[in-house]
Amino acid sequence: MNNMKSIKSLIVTLMLALLISIPMSLRAETSDIEGRWILSLQDDQRLLVGLLEIEKTANDWQAFLEGGPVEINIQKDHIEIVADSRDVRGFVFNRRMTGKIKNNQMNGSYEQEGAAAQKENPGTWSAVREKNEDSGLTLTSSATAGDISGIWTATQELDFRKYTMSLTQSGKDWLEQYLPYYDQPDVRCTSIGLPALATYSFPFEIISSDDRYTFLYEYQAKVRRIWMKKESPSEFMPPSRMGFSVGSWVNGELVIKTSLLDKTIRDFRGELISEDATIEERYTLSADDQTLTAIIIVDDPENYERQPIRRRQWKRNANTEIFPYTCDPDTFYLPMYEDGEFQMYIDRTPFRF
Amino acid sequence: MFRLIKLLIALGCLISDISIAHHSFTAEFTAERTIVLQGQVEEVWFRNPHVRYILKVQNSEGVTENWDLRGSPVVWLARKGWTKDSIKVGDIITAEGYPGHSNRKMLSIIRVTLPDGSILIDRAPE
Numbered sequence: 001m002n003n004m005k006s007i008k009s010l011i012v013t014l015m016l017a018l019l020i021s022i023p024m025s026l027r028a029e030t031s032d033i034e035g036r037w038i039l040s041l042q043d044d045q046r047l048l049v050g051l052l053e054i055e056k057t058a059n060d061w062q063a064f065l066e067g068g069p070v071e072i073n074i075q076k077d078h079i080e081i082v083a084d085s086r087d088v089r090g091f092v093f094n095r096r097m098t099g100k101i102k103n104n105q106m107n108g109s110y111e112q113e114g115a116a117a118q119k120e121n122p123g124t125w126s127a128v129r130e131k132n133e134d135s136g137l138t139l140t141s142s143a144t145a146g147d148i149s150g151i152w153t154a155t156q157e158l159d160f161r162k163y164t165m166s167l168t169q170s171g172k173d174w175l176e177q178y179l180p181y182y183d184q185p186d187v188r189c190t191s192i193g194l195p196a197l198a199t200y201s202f203p204f205e206i207i208s209s210d211d212r213y214t215f216l217y218e219y220q221a222k223v224r225r226i227w228m229k230k231e232s233p234s235e236f237m238p239p240s241r242m243g244f245s246v247g248s249w250v251n252g253e254l255v256i257k258t259s260l261l262d263k264t265i266r267d268f269r270g271e272l273i274s275e276d277a278t279i280e281e282r283y284t285l286s287a288d289d290q291t292l293t294a295i296i297i298v299d300d301p302e303n304y305e306r307q308p309i310r311r312r313q314w315k316r317n318a319n320t321e322i323f324p325y326t327c328d329p330d331t332f333y334l335p336m337y338e339d340g341e342f343q344m345y346i347d348r349t350p351f352r353f
Numbered sequence: 354m355f356r357l358i359k360l361l362i363a364l365g366c367l368i369s370d371i372s373i374a375h376h377s378f379t380a381e382f383t384a385e386r387t388i389v390l391q392g393q394v395e396e397v398w399f400r401n402p403h404v405r406y407i408l409k410v411q412n413s414e415g416v417t418e419n420w421d422l423r424g425s426p427v428v429w430l431a432r433k434g435w436t437k438d439s440i441k442v443g444d445i446i447t448a449e450g451y452p453g454h455s456n457r458k459m460l461s462i463i464r465v466t467l468p469d470g471s472i473l474i475d476r477a478p479e
Binding site: 091 | 380381384385398400401402405426427429431
């Protein structure tokens with residue numbers, strides 16, 4: 001009888017030990033997961049790079065890619081991340097990444113889910129700890145100011161085009177009443193401005209002068225001045241969607257800080273950029289001067305809980321030129337009129353800017 | 354004719370290409386399927402922000418419908434040699450693309466086959 005009691009007691013003790021030890025072992029493994037990672041995703045056509053932030057909540061995990069929320073599931077050394085994105089056409093889809101965590105590294109495979117015009121074959125992904133001041137850009141940069149003058153053609157590399165961002169209540173309230181397409185500035189030939197303009201796939205030209213860089217964007221024929229020798233705008237300069245930009249070369253990067261912005265939307269989803277937003281862009285020229293890469297970070301605490309990040313890459317292209325761009329909003333207004341939607345559009349005037 | 358349209362729609366489902374958008378196509382078109390239309394060009398709007406063609410199409414019941422075809426901006430198409438003269442009023446063309454949501458008679462163009470058999474592709478760089 002005593003033996004039976006001893007056995008029962010031993011079993012209970014072992015079970016209790018097991019119950020305690022499993023979460024502890026999990027905690028021991030997962031405590032290494034929190035923090036900032038540089039996530040790289042490779043398919044047969046291109047490499048994407050993004051900032052992955054993983055945090056522990058009271059009962060679970062939460063994660064963010066390029067400032068926007070992603071689904072995350074961690075079981076021991078297995079990790080699964082689902083990140084939404086949009087393609088060049090604007091169709092929204094997911095990338096599902098599954099893999100292992102080992103020795104402070106993550107790696108695995110990924111596949112595209114959902115309908116997208118831009119099809120991706122399954123590929124691989126990996127993540128390493130973000131180093132200090134590491135923007136995730138892998139190009140070798142020159143130590144001093146590079147010659148970025150010329151015409152640049154966008155590639156489809158680097159940019160995750162993360163679709164949803166982490167919004168504040170104010171940002172959510174705005175998005176709730178936003179009507180895609182009808183409220184977007186571009187469709188009625190009004191400039192969308194920054195940051196979107198710097199991320200679109202149209203070519204742009206950089207002209208270098210003594211005191212400034214001039215960016216000529218083909219899309220909507222927009223001009224932008226990056227001031228290198230002054231720090232503030234003229235007294236009466238009004239806000240605009242291109243804002244006021246000052247630039248400086250820092251460790252081989254052209255760092256551009258933009259303020260004095262006018263209200264606009266961030267991307268196709270319609271998230272708001274406020275007048276108080278600032279934008280930091282860091283442009284890096286490759287050692288052979290043929291590739292230009294940028295990371296574009298928006299700071300707008302009124303609307304975003306985390307800073308939205310975009311990345312772009314361009315190739316120097318001497319064989320093209322910036323084409324003229326004239327815009328006729330009739331292609332937007334007339335179909336709306338013919339479809340009987342014009343009164344709805346007029347009623348929504350307070351929601352546009 | 355109806356069989357032809359069904360065949361073209363089926364073929365269209367196998368085709369996927371990229372054009373460029375600067376606003377949310379998801380608001381207007383579905384990526385779930387592609388369709389193919391054959392008809393006569395009624396109007397040509399070779400302008401930014403979007404090229405637009407009105408195509409007169411006869412449906413399976415013999416009723417004529419006007420479809421609103423949308424393409425990339427002029428600058429994008431022009432760079433590939435697709436000009437305002439590439440498709441003219443009166444041309445009989447075959448257009449493949451993504452249809453509008455809620456059965457709206459709209460098409461986001463992927464490619465167009467011209468009367469002489471040549472093909473125009475509305476495609477952004479990879």
